[in-house]
Amino acid sequence: MPFIDVTLGSGRSPEQVRALIHELTEAAHRAVGAPLANIRVVIREVDPAHWAAGDVTTEERNARQKDAG
Known part of the structure; x- marks a missing residue:
């Protein structure tokens, strides 16, 4: 039973x-032939203020890009 766990920054539409x-x-299903009913997917959305790379949060990075643009 494949279990796919995805973490994304929040802000995407439900669609x-x-x-x-x-x-x-x-x-x-295509890659390993698992029945669709046995495949589990979990999507975790993280607030941009709670996700960082290089000691800069996504929120801070987005603000800097907006100011520079």
Whole structure:
């Protein structure tokens, strides 16, 4: 039973999240032949203020890009 765990920055539409679930499920089905009913997908959305790389949060990075643009 494949279990796919995805962490994303929040802000995507419900339709985008649903499309991601669909595409991941189909990919696992094609790649390993698992029955669709046995494939599990979990999407975790993280607030941009709670996600950082290089000691800069996504929220801070987005603000800097907006100010520079």
